[in-house]
Amino acid sequence: xxxxxxxxxxxxxxxxxxxxxxxxxxxxxxxxxxxxxxxxxxxxxxxxxxxxxxxxxxxxxxxxxxxxxxxxxxxxxxxxxxxxxxxxxxxxxxxxxxxxxxxxxxxxxxxxxxxxxxxxxxxxxxxxxxxxxxxxxxxxxxxxxxxxxxxxxxxxxxxxxxxxxxxxxxxxxxxxxxxxxxxxxxxxxxxxxxxxxxxxxxxxxxxxxxxxxxxxxxxxxxxxxxxxxxxxxxxxxxxxxxxxxxxxxxxxxxxxxxxxxxxxxxxxxxxxxxxx
Amino acid sequence: xxxxxxxxxxxxxxxxxxxxxxxxxxxxxxxxxxxxxxxxxxxxxxxxxxxxxxxxxxxxxxxxxxxxxxxxxxxxxxxxxxxxxxxxxxxxxxxxxxxxxxxxxxxxxxxxxxxxxxxxxxxxxxxxxxxxxxxxxxxxxxxxxxxxxxxxxxxxxxxxxxxxxxxxxxxxxxxxxxxxxxxxxxxxxxxxxxxxxxxxxxxxxxxxxxxxxxxxxxxxxxxxxxxxxxxxxxxxxxxxxxxxxxxxxxxxxxxxxxxxxxxxxxx
Ligand SMILES: Nc1ncnc2c1ncn2[C@@H]1O[C@H](COP(=O)(O)OP(=O)(O)OP(=O)(O)O)[C@@H](O)[C@H]1O
Ligand SMILES: [Mg+2]
Numbered sequence: 001x002x003x004x005x006x007x008x009x010x011x012x013x014x015x016x017x018x019x020x021x022x023x024x025x026x027x028x029x030x031x032x033x034x035x036x037x038x039x040x041x042x043x044x045x046x047x048x049x050x051x052x053x054x055x056x057x058x059x060x061x062x063x064x065x066x067x068x069x070x071x072x073x074x075x076x077x078x079x080x081x082x083x084x085x086x087x088x089x090x091x092x093x094x095x096x097x098x099x100x101x102x103x104x105x106x107x108x109x110x111x112x113x114x115x116x117x118x119x120x121x122x123x124x125x126x127x128x129x130x131x132x133x134x135x136x137x138x139x140x141x142x143x144x145x146x147x148x149x150x151x152x153x154x155x156x157x158x159x160x161x162x163x164x165x166x167x168x169x170x171x172x173x174x175x176x177x178x179x180x181x182x183x184x185x186x187x188x189x190x191x192x193x194x195x196x197x198x199x200x201x202x203x204x205x206x207x208x209x210x211x212x213x214x215x216x217x218x219x220x221x222x223x224x225x226x227x228x229x230x231x232x233x234x235x236x237x238x239x240x241x242x243x244x245x246x247x248x249x250x251x252x253x254x255x256x257x258x259x260x261x262x263x264x265x266x267x268x269x270x271x272x273x274x275x276x
Numbered sequence: 277x278x279x280x281x282x283x284x285x286x287x288x289x290x291x292x293x294x295x296x297x298x299x300x301x302x303x304x305x306x307x308x309x310x311x312x313x314x315x316x317x318x319x320x321x322x323x324x325x326x327x328x329x330x331x332x333x334x335x336x337x338x339x340x341x342x343x344x345x346x347x348x349x350x351x352x353x354x355x356x357x358x359x360x361x362x363x364x365x366x367x368x369x370x371x372x373x374x375x376x377x378x379x380x381x382x383x384x385x386x387x388x389x390x391x392x393x394x395x396x397x398x399x400x401x402x403x404x405x406x407x408x409x410x411x412x413x414x415x416x417x418x419x420x421x422x423x424x425x426x427x428x429x430x431x432x433x434x435x436x437x438x439x440x441x442x443x444x445x446x447x448x449x450x451x452x453x454x455x456x457x458x459x460x461x462x463x464x465x466x467x468x469x470x471x472x473x474x475x476x477x478x479x480x481x482x483x484x485x486x487x488x489x490x491x492x493x494x495x496x497x498x499x500x501x502x503x504x505x506x507x508x509x510x511x512x513x514x515x516x517x518x519x520x521x522x523x524x525x526x527x528x529x530x531x532x533x534x535x536x537x538x539x540x541x542x543x
Contacts (some may be wrong), residue, residue, distance in 0.1 A: 121283055175365050178353045193369040271369045271410045
């Protein structure tokens with residue numbers, strides 16, 4: 001076994017690949033931090049010397065103070081919790097509906113002919129154009145935000161699921177015909193695994209969009225808190241430090257999301273040759 | 277004729293429509309294969325060998341003529357007919373073991389019997405130690421061997437093999453040819469093998485079908501009336517090999533003269 005496994009190009013590992021995480025932070029990545037650090041220093045210096053108007057651009061030290069303020073006096077954690085909950089619910093709803101519809105139109109030509117053109121037409125509508133309609137239908141509360149996130153998530157999930165299913169190699173379908181797979185077995189053992197990379201892609205994109213649309217929805221429908229609403233209120237009262245706190249927090253969450261998505265992908269699709 | 281598994285290909289023609297025009301791939305193919313017979317098909321690239329196998333396995337319904345199994349027209353795939361495709365066509369997300377297991381999905385065996393059969397076939401094709409490897413971790417030849425195991429594991433009545441040993445090194449090839457022959461003699465499976473290797477065809481087959489291209493048709497059928505197992509060094513074997521070769525290339529090797537002189541004489 002030991003001599004033979006030397007021939008395996010990469011050993012199949014079922015376990016969580018911790019090794020890939022530090023790899024993301026290798027030396028080359030540190031070099032990428034140089035320019036942001038220089039800019040940060042310049043920014044602070046410029047603020048200290050009053051070269052820039054603090055109303056327009058708060059300095060790093062003021063923003064840092066703003067962090068402290070919004071953690072102790074403000075509701076940063078509560079807002080964060082509200083936003084993340086909305087994102088999660090919206091993503092879940094959009095993904096489930098998107099998966100169901102995507103599977104239906106991917107697997108059935110009839111469903112495709114009935115639903116396809118309508119979906120395609122609705123896809124052309126810019127997501128934020130739905131906001132006025134949604135606020136009329138759902139108000140400005142939680143349900144409106146979750147509905148908007150679900151709507152934004154729905155489209156990439158549908159499209160990628162559909163295309164993943166339609167892109168299953170004909171050769172593998174032929175193998176399943178020769179081996180006399182039932183329709184259910186064909187779907188379970190061939191179509192779904194073959195479409196899995198595309199489906200995951202859709203869910204991933206949906207995840208990234210979910211966060212963006214949560215912030216956007218909270219910003220545009222400022223009523224019941226959340227990071228987006230926090231930013232909008234701070235902007236109204238010219239608290240630039242808090243606006244920047246919102247920008248940084250939402251950026252960090254977005255970064256965390258794409259990192260976890262990449263890790264999940266490596267883990268779920270370990271059979272694929274490359275994960276480019 | 278009473279034995280089950282008689283395949284008759286009667287006057288079969290197959291056309292593909294490519295951008296409006298029709299391409300005649302096979303024309304008037306007539307071939308009877310007796311139960312338990314080993315038939316090889318040789319011929320230049322593109323002459324329709326793979327297409328003929330696709331018709332027999334039941335993947336193409338749109339053809340003229342008749343393909344009959346025990347007198348019944350073949351209308352689609354069946355577990356009685358297995359195929360090893362020219363490309364390995366393993367499922368990339370499944371391990372070697374799982375891929376071979378999918379060949380047994382419809383077999384009426386319990387899990388333990390299936391596991392035993394799968395392991396036997398993994399050993400047979402020399403993939404011991406790679407049970408849990410995925411196809412992308414195998415070399416081309418190893419993947420092809422896994423595909424052969426998947427085709428064999430269900431023990432079809434008729435097994436179609438499309439250049440199964442094309443990607444293998446000479447030693448593995450000879451080993452697997454011998455193994456295939458052993459399975460064929462033991463299990464009484466009818467086998468139809470497409471190959472570019474004339475020696476392989478003569479070594480294994482009762483008859484070698486030589487095909488011509490554009491449109492694909494049978495040029496000649498060369499019987500190989502030698503006892504199994506065959507000796508590749510036997511002069512009669514060499515003679516049959518040359519006969520098939522000359523049918524393929526239209527070139528008559530004159531074994532008494534050095535090859536250079538033959539070329540020179542031809543100019
Ligand atoms: N689905 C298809 N549509 C159109 N033309 C096809 C199709 N499949 C095969 N052909 C054509 O049919 C001819 C025969 O193809 P086939 O694959 O049967 O050849 P082959 O004898 O197996 O060749 P090789 O030895 O290279 O594998 C080729 O000219 C090919 O272009
Ligand atoms: Mg071929």
